[in-house]
Amino acid sequence: xxxxxxxxxxxxxxxxxxxxxxxxxxxxxxxxxxxxxxxxxxxxxxxxxxxxxxxxxxxxxxxxxxxxxxxxxxxxxxxxxxxxxxxxxxxxxxxxxxxxxxxxxxxxxxxxxxxxxxxxxxxxxxxxxxxxxxxxxxxxxxxxxxxxxxxxxxxxxxxxxxxxxxxxxxxxxxxxxxxxxxxxxxxxxxxxxxxxxxxxxxxxxxxxxxxxxxxxxxxxxxxxxxxxxxxxxxxxxxxxxxxxxxxxxxxxxxxxxxxxxxxxxxxxxxxxxxxxxxxxxxxxxxxxxxxxxxxxxxxxxxxxxxxxxxxxxxxxxxxxxxxxxxxxxxxxxxx
Amino acid sequence: xxxxxxxxxxxxxxxxxxxxxxxxxxxxxxxxxxxxxxxxxxxxxxxxxxxxxxxxxxxxxxxxxxxxxxxxxxxxxxxxxxxxxxxxxxxxxxxxxxxxxxxxxxxxxxxxxxxxxxxxxxxxxxxxxxxxxxxxxxxxxxxxxxxxxxxxxxxxxxxxxxxxxxxxxxxxxxxxxxxxxxxxxxxxxxxxxxxxxxxxxxxxxxxxxxxxxxxxxxxxxxxxxxxxxxxxxxxxxxxxxxxxxxxxxxxxxxxxxxxxxxxxxxxxxxxxxxxxxx
Ligand SMILES: Nc1ncnc2c1ncn2[C@@H]1O[C@H](COP(=O)(O)OP(=O)(O)O)[C@@H](O)[C@H]1O
Ligand SMILES: [Mg+2]
Numbered sequence: 328x329x330x331x332x333x334x335x336x337x338x339x340x341x342x343x344x345x346x347x348x349x350x351x352x353x354x355x356x357x358x359x360x361x362x363x364x365x366x367x368x369x370x371x372x373x374x375x376x377x378x379x380x381x382x383x384x385x386x387x388x389x390x391x392x393x394x395x396x397x398x399x400x401x402x403x404x405x406x407x408x409x410x411x412x413x414x415x416x417x418x419x420x421x422x423x424x425x426x427x428x429x430x431x432x433x434x435x436x437x438x439x440x441x442x443x444x445x446x447x448x449x450x451x452x453x454x455x456x457x458x459x460x461x462x463x464x465x466x467x468x469x470x471x472x473x474x475x476x477x478x479x480x481x482x483x484x485x486x487x488x489x490x491x492x493x494x495x496x497x498x499x500x501x502x503x504x505x506x507x508x509x510x511x512x513x514x515x516x517x518x519x520x521x522x523x524x525x526x527x528x529x530x531x532x533x534x535x536x537x538x539x540x541x542x543x544x545x546x547x548x549x550x551x552x553x554x555x556x557x558x559x560x561x562x563x564x565x566x567x568x569x570x571x572x573x574x575x576x577x578x579x580x581x582x583x584x585x586x587x588x589x590x591x592x593x594x595x596x597x598x599x600x601x602x603x604x605x606x607x608x609x610x611x612x613x614x615x616x617x618x619x620x621x622x623x624x625x626x627x628x629x630x631x632x633x634x635x636x637x638x639x640x641x642x643x644x645x646x647x648x649x650x651x652x653x654x655x656x657x658x659x660x661x662x
Numbered sequence: 663x664x665x666x667x668x669x670x671x672x673x674x675x676x677x678x679x680x681x682x683x684x685x686x687x688x689x690x691x692x693x694x695x696x697x698x699x700x701x702x703x704x705x706x707x708x709x710x711x712x713x714x715x716x717x718x719x720x721x722x723x724x725x726x727x728x729x730x731x732x733x734x735x736x737x738x739x740x741x742x743x744x745x746x747x748x749x750x751x752x753x754x755x756x757x758x759x760x761x762x763x764x765x766x767x768x769x770x771x772x773x774x775x776x777x778x779x780x781x782x783x784x785x786x787x788x789x790x791x792x793x794x795x796x797x798x799x800x801x802x803x804x805x806x807x808x809x810x811x812x813x814x815x816x817x818x819x820x821x822x823x824x825x826x827x828x829x830x831x832x833x834x835x836x837x838x839x840x841x842x843x844x845x846x847x848x849x850x851x852x853x854x855x856x857x858x859x860x861x862x863x864x865x866x867x868x869x870x871x872x873x874x875x876x877x878x879x880x881x882x883x884x885x886x887x888x889x890x891x892x893x894x895x896x897x898x899x900x901x902x903x904x905x906x907x908x909x910x911x912x913x914x915x916x917x918x919x920x921x922x923x924x925x926x927x928x929x930x931x932x933x934x935x936x937x938x939x940x
Contacts, residue, residue, distance in 0.1 A: 554778070556774060556776065556778045557778060557780065559748055559772075559774075559778075560774070560778050560791075560838075561791065561795060562748065562766040563746050563747075563748065563766040563767075563768065563770070563771055563772050564768055564771070564791055564792035564795050564796075564838070564842065565766075565767070565768040565792060565795045565796045565842075566791075566795035567795065570794075570795045574791075574794070574795075575780070578780070578782045579780075579782070581782070653782075655781055655782045655783075655822050656781075656782075
């Protein structure tokens with residue numbers, strides 16, 4: 328418990344933007360150099376294969392290098408974007424070095440076997456030529472995931488609250504959850520595709536199942552673990568049963584619920600990919616398998632990149648939601 | 663609880679209508695009369711009964727202030743929980759103004775030893791819980807600021823509990839009860855965990871609030887001096903199972919001085935009863 332003296336509530340202090348020392352200021356420029364080197368190397372060194380987008384790639388990285396070269400020294404004056412740019416400058420530089428190494432060992436020196444390890448410009452080619460299919464697959468994945476996750480999270484939450492609150496519901500639900508819950512959702516796959524009218528509804532069910540189990544269990548344990556004194560206080564103050572559930576039990580259990588939501592999201596990604604590969608024949612999982620079938624390895628890497636972006640964005644979104652709903656926890660626990 | 667509301671609401675008089683705090687004339691009209699009639703209570707521990715209260719009888723006049731003093735574990739909190747209606751008594755009756763206490767009701771409020779504030783609510787939100795639970799928030803929103811002012815927390819209305827000191831948290835818990843205009847306030851060692859200076863300050867504050875609002879107060883404490891400074895009558899309980907060992911009237915006028923010779927004399931008297939040489 329921290330105590331606060333009158334009138335001085337802790338407030339997020341806006342970090343004062345002190346001008347960087349010349350050393351830091353010019354040090355950040357180093358981040359631009361690998362990108363310029365990459366551009367020159369791509370353009371000038373002979374290639375071992377035929378890559379139609381080498382020039383585009385060289386121009387793009389060159390442009391990026393020039394932007395960094397001019398932007399980084401004045402980043403201090405660019406406000407929030409500039410502050411971020413300066414913060415990430417070391418990463419940008421190292422990433423440029425990694426791209427340079429990648430370019431050299433694939434397209435230029437062919438130290439890695441070619442069809443399996445395409446150079447960056449081959450992946451750029453996929454993004455530029457096959458964006459429609461890739462985009463459509465991403466959209467399909469998102470729709471399937473959103474539907475299944477929403478159903479699973481909602482059902483899991485309601486079920487978890489009911490089990491945690493009501494002895495009768497707990498009596499019936501507990502053994503079922505114990506017995507069926509630990510089964511990985513993918514194990515239901517053959518049965519689901521056989522029972523459900525469409526492979527899409529079957530996949531939605533599987534994603535919902537993978538989400539619902541952790542959400543149920545964590546919500547339940549959260550509700551069951553609520554400090555009993557919280558209920559005593561509310562009861563003496565005239566609270567109804569509904570108030571006790573919605574205004575006491577649920578907010579008190581919310582940190583647990585979010586742990587369940589995070590676990591469920593992770594589980595739903597795994598199920599999504601498998602379901603798409605084996606069932607719905609659409610979405611990024613299907614794209615991956617399709618690319619592998621055609622030995623189109625560049626497409627596979629591109630799909631993996633898109634998938635990583637999608638999953639990490641969704642996780643970030645959930646973090647945002649948690650930070651918003653559980654802001655009160657900030658002073659209590661280590662985030 | 664809602665069914666009991668009209669009767670209760672008719673009896674309460676808004677704080678607003680009362681004279682300002684500068685005039686400390688006690689008002690007994692709002693307080694309810696509590697009588698504990700021959701109450702015994704036991705808990706089951708590993709199948710064996712653990713008697714906790716043994717034929718306790720006591721009554722608190724409307725607007726009166728009684729302190730319960732007793733060794734720890736003797737059953738003081740249990741008695742307050744029964745009076746709050748959180749649990750039914752095994753034997754005997756508890757009656758408030760002629761009506762048997764058999765469930766919780768906002769007219770009798772319990773302030774716990776731990777403030778038990780809801781960490782996800784602000785100070786204002788915590789104080790509002792009672793009004794919100796009974797659907798009176800829109801009508802009586804102004805009362806919240808009033809109660810916060812009474813306990814000196816107006817500047818912290820939007821703070822969260824973890825941003826408050828222990829004393830401020832306990833004052834929030836007090837405001838949370840007061841905003842409902844309880845007719846009986848049950849105080850379970852509300853100042854027990856505070857440092858000595860904060861405790862003295864809050865004792866004075868409690869006397870002021872009681873004299874101003876006129877509720878009936880039943881305070882549990884293990885601090886003899888606290889009982890003497892606050893209460894009109896001190897009831898000394900025995901070891902578990904609790905029995906009433908002595909009842910001492912404290913005649914000194916409010917506000918009391920801790921070095922009042924009468925209080926000093928009573929203090930050694932009570933310590934003697936409790937088996938400690940003063
Ligand atoms: N819910 C309960 N179940 C079993 N035993 C209890 C319960 N509450 C209190 N007790 C026991 O009753 C006795 C009196 O408790 P309490 O009223 O809290 O004492 P105190 O006078 O310190 O407030 C203690 O021995 C305690 O262990
Ligand atoms: Mg106690």
